[in-house]
Amino acid sequence: MPLVGRGVGASPFVAGPRGWPLVGCLPAFGRDPLGFLARLHRDHGDAVVWRLGPLRILSLADPERIAEVLGSPLDHGVLDIGWMFRQLVGDSVIRSEGAAWRRRRALVQPAVRPNRVRGFAPAMAECAAEHLDGWTDGQRVDVLREMTLLTQRIAVRTLFGAEPGARAAALAGAMAEAAHEIGVELRGPGVLLPGWVPTPARRRIRRAVGVIDTELGELVRERAREGSADDLVGRLLAARDTEGRALTPREVRDEAVTLWAGGHETTATALTWAWCLLARSPDARDALHREVDEVLGGRAPEHADHDRLPWTRRVVEETLRLHPPVWLVPPRVAVPGTTVGGRAVPVGTAIWCSPWVTQRDARWFPDPLAFRPERWGTPDADARAHFPFGAGRRACLGARFAQVELVLLLAAVAQHFHLDVRGGIPPPLPGLVAHPASPVTAFLRRRDPAPHRPGT
Numbered sequence: 278m279p280l281v282g283r284g285v286g287a288s289p290f291v292a293g294p295r296g297w298p299l300v301g302c303l304p305a306f307g308r309d310p311l312g313f314l315a316r317l318h319r320d321h322g323d324a325v326v327w328r329l330g331p332l333r334i335l336s337l338a339d340p341e342r343i344a345e346v347l348g349s350p351l352d353h354g355v356l357d358i359g360w361m362f363r364q365l366v367g368d369s370v371i372r373s374e375g376a377a378w379r380r381r382r383a384l385v386q387p388a389v390r391p392n393r394v395r396g397f398a399p400a401m402a403e404c405a406a407e408h409l410d411g412w413t414d415g416q417r418v419d420v421l422r423e424m425t426l427l428t429q430r431i432a433v434r435t436l437f438g439a440e441p442g443a444r445a446a447a448l449a450g451a452m453a454e455a456a457h458e459i460g461v462e463l464r465g466p467g468v469l470l471p472g473w474v475p476t477p478a479r480r481r482i483r484r485a486v487g488v489i490d491t492e493l494g495e496l497v498r499e500r501a502r503e504g505s506a507d508d509l510v511g512r513l514l515a516a517r518d519t520e521g522r523a524l525t526p527r528e529v530r531d532e533a534v535t536l537w538a539g540g541h542e543t544t545a546t547a548l549t550w551a552w553c554l555l556a557r558s559p560d561a562r563d564a565l566h567r568e569v570d571e572v573l574g575g576r577a578p579e580h581a582d583h584d585r586l587p588w589t590r591r592v593v594e595e596t597l598r599l600h601p602p603v604w605l606v607p608p609r610v611a612v613p614g615t616t617v618g619g620r621a622v623p624v625g626t627a628i629w630c631s632p633w634v635t636q637r638d639a640r641w642f643p644d645p646l647a648f649r650p651e652r653w654g655t656p657d658a659d660a661r662a663h664f665p666f667g668a669g670r671r672a673c674l675g676a677r678f679a680q681v682e683l684v685l686l687l688a689a690v691a692q693h694f695h696l697d698v699r700g701g702i703p704p705p706l707p708g709l710v711a712h713p714a715s716p717v718t719a720f721l722r723r724r725d726p727a728p729h730r731p732g733t
């Protein structure tokens with residue numbers, strides 16, 4: 278039975294596939310969210326209206342319309358992406374709207390602004406060195422697991438200034454469980470269930486959130502007792518809004534969870550995709566090793582190396598193009614005055630923009646499925662169509678942190694090890710982030726970095 282098309286007859290946007298009563302396109306979307314979105318735009322064009330349960334969605338695929346929405350000065354709503362996500366991040370910056378969002382953003386942003394990220398670079402390099410100390414020549418590793426442990430170590434160090442002890446391990450386990458449950462909810466009918474419906478999955482996430490609240494609460498209290506320090510939680514505790522008010526303990530909890538959740542699974546996933554792609558592009562991988570050897574020689578990477586490693590940066594850009602961890606920008610919800618291409622969008626419509634779809638479009642990236650880091654800086658890469666960190670006022674708050682972290686970690690690993698990744702490139706499994714659907718296994722080969730030659 279056609280749902281899309283009904284009730285949107287007055288809309289000038291193209292009606293997408295017919296859905297089912299009540300659930301709309303949820304079955305097809307849930308089976309393969311990325312494939313569904315790619316087909317939606319291939320078959321219906323750049324601005325398509327469809328339904329997911331009771332939700333009316335306008336899905337956009339071309340950079341101009343996407344920029345119009347994400348760059349809009351209007352206070353759009355943000356789509357509530359489910360009961361579980363709400364339990365995890367509370368009312369943090371990523372879920373708030375209007376004046377509440379402006380206050381939160383103003384309080385959190387200074388903690389990760391670019392000149393402060395410089396101060397976190399030594400922790401990133403130290404964590405990499407400590408983690409790589411545990412690797413041996415010939416060892417077989419699960420790449421996503423290793424990259425996750427590494428970025429978790431950095432999250433603990435940069436958030437709390439602490440070593441990854443038992444408390445942090447419990448927190449990490451509970452966060453991983455919560456992220457898994459949220460991913461399952463997002464792909465299935467659970468996303469449509471009202472909050473009061475009890476399900477086994479909801480009981481599991483409640484338990485995980487309970488652990489998160491206990492462990493994180495204690496880590497924050499420890500930080501508060503120790504007084505001012507230059508880690509992220511210390512900065513959140515010290516932040517004051519325009520009226521001199523601090524964040525409440527609950528608000529600090531919500532923001533710390535969001536920085537943790539937003540800040541390490543994304544980077545671990547991007548690094549895993551990068552090693553997969555590099556393993557299949559020997560020339561790109563050799564160029565990475567060469568650049569790292571020439572620029573770093575035997576020393577550890579530092580903040581300034583981000584700008585000295587242009588090929589490594591291109592590898593990062595190209596990885597984020599082909600495998601953007603955040604496959605769907607948190608949807609904006611149309612308010613009075615929202616327009617796209619000069620046309621009014623009905624109030625309440627959720628506007629979807631997927632970096633995964635647009636960044637794989639041959640109109641903006643010729644030979645779009647090929648991993649070609651060299652395309653960056655040439656007409657073969659249309660920067661307007663590249664938005665792995667979203668765009669506009671709500672663009673990723675940690676983008677600079679992530680870019681520096683990705684470049685320094687790729688360099689630190691490539692300096693000492695060659696990752697011989699076996700098997701083909703797995704399909705992505707989209708949840709909160711899109712990570713490989715099956716394990717990525719690599720055999721490690723230790724490298725002897727070339728000695729540092731000053732001036733090279």
Ligand code: HEM
Nearest residue numbers: 370371539540543603665666667668671672673674675679
């Ligand atoms: C490869 C790594 C990362 C990717 C791909 C990524 C991507 C994104 C995207 C697409 C958004 C939504 C932007 C929008 O709505 O327009 C976002 C928001 C956000 N990200 Fe990231 N992110 C990454 C790393 C980080 C890191 C390291 C942090 C923290 C240190 C972080 C913190 C946040 C926060 C707090 C928001 C919400 C901003 C708001 O709603 O105002 N992210 N991120």
